[in-house]
Amino acid sequence: MNDLKIFFLTHGTLCNAFKALLEYLGADLSVIRPESVPLNENESADDYRKRLLSISSGCTPLFITDIPGGTPDNCAKRVITEIGKGYSISGINVPMIAELIRFDSFKSPEELTEALIRSGKNGIREFYLQDR
Amino acid sequence: MGSENFIFRIDDRLIHGQVTLGWVKPLALEKIYLVDDACSGDPLSCRLWETSMPPKVELHILSKEMFARECQKIKLENSLLLVRNIETAVSIVSDCGVIPEYINLGGIHYCESKKEILPWLFLSASEMNDIKKLLCKGIRVVARAVCNSKEVIIDRPFLEKFGECDER
Structure with missing residues (x-):
């Protein structure tokens, strides 16, 4: 887990809000060291990919992206294949991010990614009144 | 070629959220034909694009040459024909006889010597002439x-x- 680095990747600056939210929820950002990388409106996919490549050097990236198959997600997968290591999870949401509060209790990146996906999925619930 | 729910789009990001959520899903398109020499010759790239596809939508990645060879047999209704740049679109129109009712310009992003037309559309003089x-x-x-x-x-x-x- 030592060289694992977490990146929030989103269209626009939503990723900054996820990082801020993590701190709001009480996480120790000095331990998790997450980085948010917004895809700017007029930025090409290739420029964004190069930016990800540059900030991923010397670490094992765990990219958490917004839309499956969106440009941040596509670029994350490309960077992982280029550097030959890393993880990518798409569909970022708040329950998923909240799981990172206990970041230092995970023993492996695989254990962490599994927990993030589980929390992300389980965090979507529906409530409605049948008879009003 | 105007009535068959066929979209011809130029977008340098190729398959991404705007394409899958903004075109394919609302128009119930069933197939994407991605015509791009760089992608078609790279099995890893093809695999990565496959992972970007919504469920139940077919992806066909072809080089310009393959598309020119196959286009008479391809049924373009309910599909999206996607290319990376205007030059490829011109070549498909001229060499393959694909004449759509309209061509959709998605994102063509900034690089040196291009002018800003819209916040997500930057064109060089040569691209303007291609249009x-x-x-x-x-x-x-x-x-x-x-x-x-x-x-x-x-x-x-x-x-x-x-x-x-x-x-x-």
Whole structure:
């Protein structure tokens, strides 16, 4: 887990809000060291990919992206294949991010990614009144 | 070629959220034909694009040459034909005889020597001339991010506001 680095990747600056939210929820950002990388409106996919490549050097990236198959997600997968290591999870949401509060209790990146996906999925619930 | 729920889009990001959520899903398109020499020759790239696809939508990645060879047999209804740049679109129109009612300009992003036409559309002088070639074929060229956003018609008077086009 030592060289694992977490990146929030989103269209626009939503990723900054996820990082801020993590701190709001009480996480120790000095331990998790997450980085948010917004895809700017007029930025090409290739420029964004190069930016990800540059900030991923010397670490094992765990990219958490917004839309499956969106440009941040596509670029994350490309960077992982280029550097030959890393993880990518798409569909970022708040329950998923909240799981990172206990970041230092995970023993492996695989254990962490599994927990993030589980929390992300389980965090979507529906409530409605049948008879009003 | 105007009535069969067929979209011809130029977008340098190729398959991404605007394409899958903004066109394929609302128009119930069943197939994407991605015509791109770089992607078609790279099995890893093909695999990565496959992972970007929505469920139950077919992806066909072809080189320009393969598309030219196969296009008479390909049924383009309910599909999206996607290319990375205007040059490829011109070549498909000229060499393959694919004449759509309109061509949709998605994102073409900034690089040196290009002018900002819209916040997500930057064109060089040569690309503006390529658009004129499409207009000469009677094809409407419209810039539109997703299918329910407002379209911007890219016609000769519009392009001339940005200058530097040859009168070819």
